[in-house]
Amino acid sequence: MSLIETVPVNTEHKSVPVHLHSNLSGLSEEIAKLPGVTSVFLITEKSIHSIYSKYLERELSSLPIKTIYIKGGEKSKHINRTGEVYNQLIEYGADRKSLILAFGGGVVGDFAGFIASTYLRGIRFVQIPTTLLACVDSSVGGKVAVNADFGKNMIGSFYQPEFVFAPLSVLSTLPDREWKCGQAEIIKHSLLSGGEYWEKVKTHSFKDLNVDSTILPYLIAESVRFKANVVSSDEKETGLRKILNLGHTTAHAIESVTKYKKYSHGEAVAIGLVTALLLSEQHSELDPVTTKETIESLKNYGLPFQTKLKSKQLTKHMLHDKKNVGGSIRFVLLKSPGSPIFDIPIDSEDIILAIHKQKGI
Ligand code: NAD
Ligand code: GLY
Numbered sequence: 001m002s003l004i005e006t007v008p009v010n011t012e013h014k015s016v017p018v019h020l021h022s023n024l025s026g027l028s029e030e031i032a033k034l035p036g037v038t039s040v041f042l043i044t045e046k047s048i049h050s051i052y053s054k055y056l057e058r059e060l061s062s063l064p065i066k067t068i069y070i071k072g073g074e075k076s077k078h079i080n081r082t083g084e085v086y087n088q089l090i091e092y093g094a095d096r097k098s099l100i101l102a103f104g105g106g107v108v109g110d111f112a113g114f115i116a117s118t119y120l121r122g123i124r125f126v127q128i129p130t131t132l133l134a135c136v137d138s139s140v141g142g143k144v145a146v147n148a149d150f151g152k153n154m155i156g157s158f159y160q161p162e163f164v165f166a167p168l169s170v171l172s173t174l175p176d177r178e179w180k181c182g183q184a185e186i187i188k189h190s191l192l193s194g195g196e197y198w199e200k201v202k203t204h205s206f207k208d209l210n211v212d213s214t215i216l217p218y219l220i221a222e223s224v225r226f227k228a229n230v231v232s233s234d235e236k237e238t239g240l241r242k243i244l245n246l247g248h249t250t251a252h253a254i255e256s257v258t259k260y261k262k263y264s265h266g267e268a269v270a271i272g273l274v275t276a277l278l279l280s281e282q283h284s285e286l287d288p289v290t291t292k293e294t295i296e297s298l299k300n301y302g303l304p305f306q307t308k309l310k311s312k313q314l315t316k317h318m319l320h321d322k323k324n325v326g327g328s329i330r331f332v333l334l335k336s337p338g339s340p341i342f343d344i345p346i347d348s349e350d351i352i353l354a355i356h357k358q359k360g361i
Contacts, residue, residue, distance in 0.1 A: 002167070003021055004217050005217070006018065006019050009141065009228040018166065019165050020217060020224070021168065027165050030165060031063065031126070040065040040099045040101060041094060043100055044103040044104050045108060047072060049103065073107065081111070099126065101128055103130060104130050105131035105133065113142075113144030116159065118157075126165060128164075128167065129166050131174060132181070132220075135223075136223035137223070140228060142158045152255075166220065172210075178264075179209045180267070183266065184303055185266065187273065187303075188246050191246065197226070206302045227244065242342040243342050246340060249332075250271060251268035251269045253318045254272065263307075274295060274358055277291040279333060279346060283346065283350075311356055315329070315348045315355075328347075
């Protein structure tokens with residue numbers, strides 16, 4: 001048995017276990033616990049599946065399983081791509097007792113989860129995250145979505161999986177840039193959580209991000225535990241869950257200005273964290289030591305902490321963010337590690353100044 005730890009995500013209507021495993025063994029046992037499954041559909045990217053098909057076949061050989069491939073990349077996580085997948089499910093005779101397995105990173109998880117939430121008004125699904133970001137963030141909490149022509153994640157729902165099964169061994173083939181992307185979210189979670197978690201994150205670096213390091217299961221479990229607690233108290237993001245957007249106001253603007261081509265999501269979040277902390281120094285009395293430590297940590301994990309993009313252009317895009325209400329730009333700020341505040345309206349002039357200051361660090 002490869003189980004490392006199970007972290008529950010308790011929501012109003014469902015308790016979702018997040019199983020951290022060292023590899024894929026044990027997956028079929030978990031699926032067998034779900035009552036009355038008639039057929040199983042593995043939704044994945046060809047490139048990821050080709051690496052792990054041998055292990056998946058061995059683990060899932062007893063199941064009536066069909067594989068449906070989707071194209072990878074943010075552009076393919078689009079509403080236009082859903083029709084062909086619904087048609088395949090219909091052709092294969094998927095019914096209300098069928099089960100979808102989402103095997104991939106956040107793109108596959110969000111897309112397959114969205115399909116599960118809408119096919120026949122909702123069928124069961126399981127998240128099997130294969131990137132660090134998906135392990136610590138996108139597979140946990142039940143947000144599923146696809147993109148529209150003019151906005152990312154604009155069409156979606158809150159739809160919890162039956163369980164999450166994170167097989168850490170699959171991270172061994174993850175490119176360096178994807179490791180860093182996940183680490184940016186870990187730094188975000190640890191800043192929001194504070195305490196021992198933040199202290200531990202600060203003392204490690206990029207060389208520790210590999211499947212053999214003992215710190216990796218700790219970082220993933222702590223991140224999942226932190227996000228699980230937040231989601232448990234505010235599943236539908238009416239309040240507290242907004243703290244998970246720390247750094248994301250600037251990050252979304254950076255991604256949007258560069259048309260999702262120059263920076264990965266994690267790199268944009270890394271830069272956005274620093275903007276949020278500089279604003280926190282000004283608006284919520286954050287000790288500048290935290291900003292300095294965060295920049296050191298971002299450097300240690302090979303992440304950027306500033307951008308050459310024009311601050312006015314970024315601020316203009318922030319004003320269009322769907323999370324803003326009534327023209328003001330709302331930020332998540334920190335009073336100190338572990339003490340976030342959300343929905344704080346900030347003047348665009350202050351944001352421009354903060355990004356200027358960030359350029360000069
Ligand atoms: P991704 O799914 O695009 O994966 C990144 C790259 O890694 C892809 O090229 C993929 O083919 C490759 N890959 C995946 N697993 C691999 C493996 N084990 N070995 C080798 N290569 C592998 O990117 P991501 O960072 O995992 O997810 C980003 C997406 O997640 C975005 O669409 C974002 O909107 C979404 N997201 C959702 C939530 C949520 O709460 N639902 C939270 C954060 C992000
Ligand atoms: N990634 C932010 C959230 O799940 O709410």
